[in-house]
Amino acid sequence: MSFPPYPAYKHSRIEQLGDVPEHWEIVPVKRCLKSVIQGWSPQCENYPADAGQWGVLKVGCVNGGSFDPSENKALPSTLEPLPDLSIRRGDVLVSRANTRELVGSVAVAERDYEWLMLCDKLYRLRVDEQRCDAAFLASSLSTPAARGVIEATASGASSSMLNIGQAAITGMFIAVPPLKEQQALVAFVQNEAAKIDALVEEQQRLINLLKEKRHAVISQAITKGLNADVPMRDSGVAWLGKVPAHWRVLRLKLITDSIKAGPFGSALTKDQYVDSGYRVYGQEQVIPGDFSVGDYYITADKFAELRQYETRPGDILISCVGTFGKIALVPSGIEAGIINPRLLRRVCKTPRRTRGGVGFVAGMP
DNA sequence: CCTCCCATTGAATGTCATAG
DNA sequence: CTATGACATTCAATGGGAGG
Structure with missing residues (x-):
């Protein structure tokens, strides 16, 4: 998308703003505000307020860029609400404490929320409507340039709470155009964003349909075969249902040589990891199904010692702790390595080309 | 070999002392 | 008194390892 250029630009003299149209003003945020307050955090209930409750x-x-009124906690009936802290349409809310990425997040209240109060960790900015549009200010504070300033300013000892x-x-x-122009820009941006959101939604719907189709194709081919005319019989296994009459139904253990859990306890501890050598595969590879990620390595000596846990292309790995039951087929071309204690390994004894099939069945819902 | 429990980490909250 | 920032707490997920 391209925009018509303005007739003239000037240098803002603020590094992160660069050049701006000549008639825009460069002012500190406080010149756009009537008031800034921070709220109150009494001991609250552990659930959101019901309708009619504070x-x-x-x-x-x-x-996430938009105000979510459901993110609140009910005020106990024993406490007196402070109506001065309630939220009005056009209030710009800013978080004053959070992780580096989230601290200073900004959102605008689209309407009045007279039963919702500001907490101690939020600032409420009320703009001077003669000068500044609330949504324009919020957008200004959310630009990458503004984020850079905020993230550089954030301080604190705990890093998880700056x-x-x-x-x-x-x-x-910030760079501030005349009020009318701010409103026009906000309207333009909202309109464009809505169009993009609609496109994203449509694409997402298509992606979901394709994923469904992919599952259906795999499921059909792997459990029913490709020939619809072949006679079927009951497999005797509830989740499989009917299968072609000439197929055999076998337990996974009959087509796999072994099932092996990763090394235990002191056989492999964190201080034995090194920067390079042989890989240690864990849930971080199995859950996303991506064997290129991760950086745990052990030495060649250690690898020789733990050879029994080696995993090779064609093995089926199953996570068994935490996010358990996730299954991945080890792809060809991976770095040599072993599995960690969170995984089970099954080795196929069937010919190589059927291994993919086993992996597909295992990966089905 | 496994089970179980503890430690660690990340994200989000809650509390409070202190400098102006 | 208020605004700030340090730090405690909590919750969930995951990593580590002792001991049966």
Whole structure:
């Protein structure tokens, strides 16, 4: 998409803003505001407020770019609500504490929420409507440039909970066009975003249909065969249903040589991992089905010692702890390596070309 | 060999002392 | 008093390893 250029630009003198149209103003955020407050976090219930009940927002309500009013906790009936902290249409909410990626997240309330109160970890910015459009301000604070400033400013000892002060927001410089132009830009952006969202949704629907079809094709071919005219019989196994009459139904153990769990306890500990050598495969490969990820290695000596746990292309690996029951067929061309204690390995004794079939059956829902 | 429990990590919350 | 930032807590997922 291309935009018509403005007749003239000027240098903003703010590094992250670069050049801006000549008639735009460069001002600190506080010049667009009437007020900034932060809220109150009393001890609340562990569930969201019902209709008609008071709630206190959680910091997560501003994540993801839009305001999520369901992210709140009910105020106990023993506590007196503070109506001054309730949320009005056009309030710009900013989180003041979170991880580096999430701290300073911004969202605008699209309407009044008179029963929802601001929590201690949120700032509520009210814009000066003569000067600034709330949605425009929120977008300005969400640009990659603004995020860079916020993330660089965030401080704190725990890294999982960094803080920003009011000055980090109110002192940030933004480029501000005249109010009418802000509104036009916001309308344009919302319109374009809606179109893109619609396209994404449509593509996602197609992707889901294709995935369904893929499953159906695999399931049909692997458990019923390709010839619809062949006589069928009951397999005797509930989840398989009917199978072609000339097929045999076997337990997985009859077509696999062995089942082997990974090394235990002290046989393989974290301090034996090295930077390169032989791979150690675990759930991180099996769950996504991607054997190229991961960086656990052991030495050649250790590999020789744990040879019995070696895994080769064509093996079937099954996760057995945590996210269990995930299955992957080891692809060809992987780095030599062993499995870790979270996996079971089955080795096929059938000819090589049927291994893929076993993997497909195993991977079916 | 396995089972079970503890440690660690990441994300999100909750609490509180202290400097202005 | 308020705003801030340190730090405790919680919850879930996963990694590590002792001991039957």
